[in-house]
Amino acid sequence: MVRFLLSKLLYLIPTFLxxxxxxxxxxxxxxxxxxxxxAGERGVSPxxxxxxSAQLGFDKPVVMQYFDFLGRLLQGDLGNSLxxxxxxxxxxxALFPATVELGLCAILxxxxxxxxxxxxxxxxxxxxxxxxxMTSALVGFSMPIFWWGLLLIIFFSGFLGWTPVSGRxxxxxxxxxxxxxxxxxxxxxxxxxxxxSAVSHLILPSVVLATIPLAVIARQTRSAMLEVMGEDYVxxxxxxxxxxxxxxxxxxxRNAMIPVVTTIGLQIGVLIAGAILTETIFSxxxxxxxxxxxxxxxxxPVVQSGLLLIAGMVMVVNLLVDLTYGLINPRIRAS
Amino acid sequence: MSDTVQLSSSAIRRQMLAEFWFYFRQNRxxxxxxxxxxxxxxxxxxxxxxxxxxxTMQYRDAFLLPPVWQxxxxxxxxxxxxxxxxxxxxxxxxxxxxxxxxxxxxVAIALVGGVIIGLIAGFFRGWVDAVIMRxxxxxxxxxxxxxxxxxxxxxxxxxxxxxIAIAIVYQPHFARLTxxxxxxxxxxxxxxxxxxxxxxxxxxxxxxxxxxxLGPLIVQATLSFSSAVLDSAALGFLGMGAQPPAPEWGTMxxxxxxxxxxxxxxxxxxxxxxxxxxxxxxxMGDGLRDALDPKLKRS
Numbered sequence: 001m002v003r004f005l006l007s008k009l010l011y012l013i014p015t016f017l018x019x020x021x022x023x024x025x026x027x028x029x030x031x032x033x034x035x036x037x038x039a040g041e042r043g044v045s046p047x048x049x050x051x052x053s054a055q056l057g058f059d060k061p062v063v064m065q066y067f068d069f070l071g072r073l074l075q076g077d078l079g080n081s082l083x084x085x086x087x088x089x090x091x092x093x094a095l096f097p098a099t100v101e102l103g104l105c106a107i108l109x110x111x112x113x114x115x116x117x118x119x120x121x122x123x124x125x126x127x128x129x130x131x132x133x134m135t136s137a138l139v140g141f142s143m144p145i146f147w148w149g150l151l152l153i154i155f156f157s158g159f160l161g162w163t164p165v166s167g168r169x170x171x172x173x174x175x176x177x178x179x180x181x182x183x184x185x186x187x188x189x190x191x192x193x194x195x196x197s198a199v200s201h202l203i204l205p206s207v208v209l210a211t212i213p214l215a216v217i218a219r220q221t222r223s224a225m226l227e228v229m230g231e232d233y234v235x236x237x238x239x240x241x242x243x244x245x246x247x248x249x250x251x252x253x254r255n256a257m258i259p260v261v262t263t264i265g266l267q268i269g270v271l272i273a274g275a276i277l278t279e280t281i282f283s284x285x286x287x288x289x290x291x292x293x294x295x296x297x298x299x300x301p302v303v304q305s306g307l308l309l310i311a312g313m314v315m316v317v318n319l320l321v322d323l324t325y326g327l328i329n330p331r332i333r334a335s
Numbered sequence: 336m337s338d339t340v341q342l343s344s345s346a347i348r349r350q351m352l353a354e355f356w357f358y359f360r361q362n363r364x365x366x367x368x369x370x371x372x373x374x375x376x377x378x379x380x381x382x383x384x385x386x387x388x389x390x391t392m393q394y395r396d397a398f399l400l401p402p403v404w405q406x407x408x409x410x411x412x413x414x415x416x417x418x419x420x421x422x423x424x425x426x427x428x429x430x431x432x433x434x435x436x437x438x439x440x441x442v443a444i445a446l447v448g449g450v451i452i453g454l455i456a457g458f459f460r461g462w463v464d465a466v467i468m469r470x471x472x473x474x475x476x477x478x479x480x481x482x483x484x485x486x487x488x489x490x491x492x493x494x495x496x497x498x499i500a501i502a503i504v505y506q507p508h509f510a511r512l513t514x515x516x517x518x519x520x521x522x523x524x525x526x527x528x529x530x531x532x533x534x535x536x537x538x539x540x541x542x543x544x545x546x547x548x549l550g551p552l553i554v555q556a557t558l559s560f561s562s563a564v565l566d567s568a569a570l571g572f573l574g575m576g577a578q579p580p581a582p583e584w585g586t587m588x589x590x591x592x593x594x595x596x597x598x599x600x601x602x603x604x605x606x607x608x609x610x611x612x613x614x615x616x617x618x619m620g621d622g623l624r625d626a627l628d629p630k631l632k633r634s
Contacts, residue, residue, distance in 0.1 A: 018473030030489055138364075138621070142613040144565055146572045147588055147606025150595050154603075158596040273480035277569055291481065292573060295488045307485060311476045318476075 097180025118221025265321030365622020449509020
């Protein structure tokens with residue numbers, strides 16, 4: 001297992017370096033003077049330009065600049081936002097819990113509905129349930145989620161008036177952020193109605209974000225179950241007279257879950273792309289909206305480091321998925 | 336002699352097509368998807384004939400008119416008008432041109448680029464392969480929409496740049512698929528036979544091996560087509576894709592956002608158009624996969 005872990009880690013190093021090169025190169029291939037772009041200033045005198053250039057390290061050779069960039073990165077220095085002047089890392093860490101909360105809720109919804117639906121569709125293959133659920137899954141998979149979000153707002157917020165349109169919690173409530181997770185913080189605060197308000201704000205965005213992963217998980221679970229149910233060991237278990245429920249629950253499901261766990265893990269990238277759209281529609285103050293806002297405000301230090309942090313995160317999650325895969329499927333470890 | 340060879344190879348091709356159609360037809364959804372897709376293509380081709388109005392023409396006496404069946408609707412604007420008095424139906428019809436064009440261009444760039452890169456990696460192996468695949472890993476480490484957004488930020492907002500950005504993001508999928516298929520085929524005897532017969536590298540790559548790797552690539556191309564329609568609409572929605580007044584469905588949605596609680600039609604219809612097109616292409620893709628992937632035929 002240790003060798004497996006080490007080989008995976010070693011494999012990540014070139015990818016990570018590649019990501020840093022992309023983030024580093026991004027600012028340099030932007031049209032315009034990178035010094036002014038990164039300093040966020042315009043129309044400066046030549047002296048000021050030289051000063052900024054030296055301050056930001058642009059007067060050194062590009063290779064040196066890259067190593068400086070890596071060095072600062074390893075020390076956790078990701079630069080400052082041009083707009084807020086705060087360190088990018090501080091901003092990221094402040095907004096990150098909002099996205100994690102949204103993403104976790106979405107993946108929970110997707111898994112808790114997707115897996116049972118997929119299993120049931122596989123068991124009742126060809127039935128009306130199978131057909132309806134798989135058609136819905138295909139619709140979900142094809143859904144432009146930014147439009148889906150708007151539709152849900154029209155119906156639940158506009159027509160029924162059940163849920164708020166945007167934000168994480170009603171402005172009526174104010175309490176210190178302990179964990180950054182609104183659901184937990186509102187509970188800790190003990191204010192009446194705060195938790196309900198947080199839930200009602202969270203529900204629509206997480207449903208929207210869950211849509212595509214839900215469809216993918218349901219389809220993947222169904223096809224994995226169908227494949228496993230045709231295996232010899234399932235037939236043997238049935239032939240031994242084992243109850244159908246036990247055969248499906250223990251023999252088939254456990255093995256079918258191996259590819260499904262991977263699918264769930266691989267949804268992280270989908271979730272982040274989805275979070276950009278979902279957070280924009282619902283004005284959810286997370287990293288997706290932060291990135292979009294920074295791109296449109298030309299806050300390049302934020303875009304640069306945000307890219308790096310997000311890609312690094314996806315990479316780490318994929319590694320964890322790989323490791324889980326190795327844990328639940330011993331055959332992978334051996335090879 | 337050459338005539339007989341010609342004849343039999345075209346007969347084989349006919350046979351293959353018949354077999355393909357046999358399996359494709361079994362999937363009713365795929366046939367329905369194909370039908371909708373053909374309708375979409377026809378709409379796009381005949382848009383100037385079909386559309387009752389010019390898609391960018393603003394009728395100053397008709398702001399936010401509802402569809403004809405609702406109170407206040409007018410017969411000349413069947414699906415109502417948008418906030419500046421443009422006919423929704425005409426904009427939706429012309430939008431089909433944008434979506435299909437985007438899909439075709441993105442898939443073409445991603446496919447050609449990915450296939451060449453994948454062929455090189457799979458054919459030559461060694462350090463060439465290692466370097467190419469690490470670069471592909473790096474591209475894949477970024478969430479696709481985010482990378483496309485950043486690329487558009489570099490290239491500048493607009494339809495062409497959005498298409499290039501999306502194509503760059505999709506291209507690793509084709510490269511990986513081609514590489515895997517090529518590596519599988521390289522072991523086969525017909526490749527060795529061709530090599531012994533004196534075929535050069537280029538001929539081996541493009542004429543001997545590539546045609547046998549097409550199945551999964553066609554399926555991936557269909558999937559990428561629908562994703563390209565979705566992602567370009569998303570970029571348009573975020574203001575980074577096609578720019579107003581282009582009747583692109585995502586851009587139309589972005590312009591309609593502030594009216595969501597007042598005028599349902601300006602929001603609902605463009606999204607529905609995106610959903611129906613993407614769904615049709617995905618249904619077709621499912622059928623193609625069933626018909627082209629022998630491993631899945633049995634299930």
